[in-house]
Amino acid sequence: MTYHQALERETYLKKTMEENPDYAGILPLFVAICEHIRENPGAGGISFALPADAEDRVRGGSPAVTGEELVVDAAAAVSFLQGLADRMMALGIGESAQFKNFRYLTEREVPTLLQAWFQGQRGVLQSAAFRLRINPGVLETLLAVPVKEAAAEAAANVPEEWYAGWDGLTCPVCASEPAMAELQEDESKHLSCGVCRTQWHFRRTACPLCGNEDTEKLSHFMVEGDFIRVEVCGRCHRYLKTRDSRLGGREVPLDLLDVTTMHLDILAERHGFSRT
């Protein structure tokens, strides 16, 4: 993320907070993340080395990078994460002990934890959180920041034409699941990766989370006047928020809209659907 992009994001988040006081409790955390990225460009201590055969991999239906390509500079990663935790503590976000205990994070364990976050190894993260006396959700939120930045940088080097024929349930660049979807103005559907922010084409007639094509089990609901709808699947009982760009909201990056539409997550969960 460039300095300018991070600044634009901060501005949008602050505007949302002003317009919607319900978000005043959660959005400062995301503002602080943007500030930290902006003030420490490229300093997350993690990168993905795009393999020489990345194009063949993607064209052949495999993701461009896997955990094997993840490279960690442990000292830089620890310093970035502790700096981020200090920033949260200074802002008074949540319980300060959660952030103070990041000082016990060691260079020896940080590569394993970043890898575990990328690979979704929740058990590894939970036991580390227990040992460090940090809430597992807080640990995951902070670890996500440098991994997502590194994945987005790798994605910037993967040309769109490599995955023009991709129709998978997971991201062609990093194999993660979609966090949002978009119905574009030409009525085509695209899924947006929850980690590297790549968008790829997906058929409209299937659940983007389990591939279910039984249309009787697929439906959606939306809040009146909104351009985000919640698509739900009766087979996997999961949901995905989808921007209908024909109705508006096109100027906002999808991952930011994800953060500023948490009221829809609460609604979906109340209806018995889960995100993961």
Ligand SMILES: [Zn+2]
């Ligand atoms: Zn991705």
Ligand SMILES: [Zn+2]
């Ligand atoms: Zn499904």
